[in-house]
Amino acid sequence: MGDLPLVIEGEGRQRILAAAEKLFSDKAFDAVSMNAIALQAGISKANIYHYFPNKDALYLAVLRAASQSLRTLLNDAVDAHGAVVDVLRHFARCHLQALLDRPEWVRLVWREILEKGASRAQEFAEQGFADVFSALVAVLEAGQSRGELRVDFDPALVATLLLGANVFFFQSRDILRHYPHVTFADDPAGYDAGIVEILLRGLIPVSSVDTTSTR
């Protein structure tokens, strides 16, 4: 009695996972102590060991959950309906928005990729994002075979370029914001619109001064 049960369906385990996710998302593994996690979760440190055998297992559980959530979130961005150019525009927009909506998950997964070179990254990012990548490649190939896109480029390369543009934006928008020429740091939609437009049209004028048949 007395203590107000703020978390009814609490299920201690979820509290722990949430606390760990929050802490692990903005500090490295060794920089997050079990004490801090227990404090954040509002429980005792010893209690964590009732649900998880050790720190690694807890971290792995958090990473697994975040990775899977992020995976489905990103997969939802691929909607292969309509003309290829529209699909690309839609994907770029949704994909970047998904990254920005759940920065904790992205940071969690990306930190793991940075630390463990290709060892554990294989288990998550590789297996976890291969489908997004494949879906994007498939869209591009369809566009090629349907004549909507040129056929003399590598679809996987374009997919990498598009994914990389979004990830890079996510990672360095805080830095880009301070650059004098950058006007899109706070406008992800505008950024993606510009990116896709450049990818589609190219930087070189169509041929000579023919020009402005843009539309």
Next chain:
Amino acid sequence: MGDLPLVIEGEGRQRILAAAEKLFSDKAFDAVSMNAIALQAGISKANIYHYFPNKDALYLAVLRAASQSLRTLLNDAVDAHGAVVDVLRHFARCHLQALLDRPEWVRLVWREILEKGASRAQEFAEQGFADVFSALVAVLEAGQSRGELRVDFDPALVATLLLGANVFFFQSRDILRHYPHVTFADDPAGYDAGIVEILLRGLIPVSSVDTTSTR
């Protein structure tokens, strides 16, 4: 006597910095102990404190040195001679090669950006790469005013796209390597060649079925 003086000009301080750079480059700050650094440098832990007041100062010195070295390395990639398209090709190639040649520096700086949001990242990456970014933007603007490039795109956006493509390649080539469609994971030159070509020409066929007037 006895001990072979492998390092003549050793200058203890450099040994420490080198050891710390190596360790900090593939493990996070809290995951690297002063003991480990001392061991790697082949000296005693207490001796480190003769050259550096504390762990933070040592880390900061390493970060500063790596950041500056990386900065000059990347700046050298910008060579604004010749036609704009050639400059872009040359820059992309050299920039990515610089990243791949000194992965320790890149990982060091990039980890710092990941950890400290925009606080200390400002001091290094921002200040350190603003000139590369500006130079690239200047090249693109020159290309626009000279009529070699279209004028209806944002130069800063293209610069971000190009830099991001290289950084993303550097970060995730270990993952990309395992993707079925990817053939360029071990061919940075080919990757950049393809990237630049796409940026210049665009994905959409010149007009309709005119086609294959490539090259």
Next chain:
DNA sequence: CCTAATATTGACCGATTGGTCGGGCATTGT
């Protein structure tokens, strides 16, 4: 050869780390 400054060290410190242990508290099936 002596001295003074610089390098370098082993031993040590309090604090914090991941992890353990034994026992309370509450719910539940019987």
Next chain:
DNA sequence: ACAATGCCCGACCAATCGGTCAATATTAGG
């Protein structure tokens, strides 16, 4: 009513952490 079972905690542990200090090598100058 009672035993059982899961949940939860304070206290504790050995190991390691960053950092200090007094004492010793090593070097340079006169």
